[in-house]
Amino acid sequence: MLSRVGDKWTVMVVTFLGTESLRFSELKRRIGSISQKMLTTTLRNLERDGFVNRTVEPTSPPSVRYELTELGHDLLEPVSRLADWTRENTRRIEEARSHYDRLTGKQPGVQSRS
Amino acid sequence: MLSRVGDKWTVMVVTFLGTESLRFSELKRRIGSISQKMLTTTLRNLERDGFVNRTVEPTSPPSVRYELTELGHDLLEPVSRLADWTRENTRRIEEARSHYDRLTGKQPGVQSRS
Numbered sequence: 001m002l003s004r005v006g007d008k009w010t011v012m013v014v015t016f017l018g019t020e021s022l023r024f025s026e027l028k029r030r031i032g033s034i035s036q037k038m039l040t041t042t043l044r045n046l047e048r049d050g051f052v053n054r055t056v057e058p059t060s061p062p063s064v065r066y067e068l069t070e071l072g073h074d075l076l077e078p079v080s081r082l083a084d085w086t087r088e089n090t091r092r093i094e095e096a097r098s099h100y101d102r103l104t105g106k107q108p109g110v111q112s113r114s
Numbered sequence: 115m116l117s118r119v120g121d122k123w124t125v126m127v128v129t130f131l132g133t134e135s136l137r138f139s140e141l142k143r144r145i146g147s148i149s150q151k152m153l154t155t156t157l158r159n160l161e162r163d164g165f166v167n168r169t170v171e172p173t174s175p176p177s178v179r180y181e182l183t184e185l186g187h188d189l190l191e192p193v194s195r196l197a198d199w200t201r202e203n204t205r206r207i208e209e210a211r212s213h214y215d216r217l218t219g220k221q222p223g224v225q226s227r228s
Contacts, residue, residue: 001207002200006120050210071206078196085192086116092185093115096164 004049009034009042011079014051014068018076021055021067051075118163123148123156125193128165128182132190135169135181165189 004010012031016022022030028039043066046052051072055065068076118124126145130136136144142153157180160166165186169179182190 001204002125002197003122005200006122006125006196008117008120011116011120048211048214049207050214071203071210074203075199078192078199082120082192082196083116085189086119089185089188090115093163096185097162100162100164 004045005075005079006082007042009038010046010051011083013039013042013046014072014076014079015083017052017066017068017072018080021065023063023065027066046072118159119189119193120196121156123152124160124165125197127153127156127160128186128190128193129197131166131180131182131186132194135179137177137179139177141180160186 009031012034013027016027016030024039024043027043028034028036031039034042043052043054047054049071050069053067053069055067057063057065123145126148127141130141130144138153138157141157142148142150145153148156157166157168161168163185164183167181167183169181171177171179
């Protein structure tokens with residue numbers, strides 16, 4: 001369960017929906033770096049976990065709007081706190097990384113999970 | 115960077131090291147469900163990001179002890195907040211999941227990232 005709530009796509013979707021409900025296309029555009037498939041899976045998992053409501057709007061063609069549930073809004077607090085902390089400490093982490101790379105002269109195995 | 119700090123293994127390692135420094139074997143035993151390779155990679159990434167210090171102890175054979183740095187202790191607050199929130203709300207999430215599964219009669223694609 002922890003891997004779901006701490007997952008970066010969860011953090012981004014919950015953060016964006018924290019201010020307003022959004023259509024799929026709007027959400028994808030705002031996040032930017034997410035694939036159609038990953039956003040679809042993330043939203044379906046968040047809906048199943050009770051964090052997001054999904055409403056089909058009677059437009060032509062029909063469109064789907066997503067909003068946070070009460071549980072989703074509750075999750076927003078610790079998730080935003082983690083996102084804010086990361087943003088506020090990015091420089092310290094980057095400095096630690098370049099220091100480590102100078103010392104070791106190489107980069108550790110798993111760098112893709114950056 | 116967000117995927118690192120929100121990653122479940124990061125959350126677990128930082129939470130356990132939050133109370134005391136630990137040897138690799140002790141940390142692995144406490145987390146339980148982590149592979150040798152994943153713990154090695156997680157610790158190396160956390161060291162590179164400046165969250166963890168690694169000390170080789172002059173035992174025979176030599177052993178390695180890990181402790182949180184100041185940056186690591188700073189990260190502990192939002193990470194523990196997220197871990198606590200998840201524990202406190204596990205029942206609500208499980209209820210939402212069973213409700214969703216009854217409604218849809220099937221489980222969404224990506225369930226392995228639970």
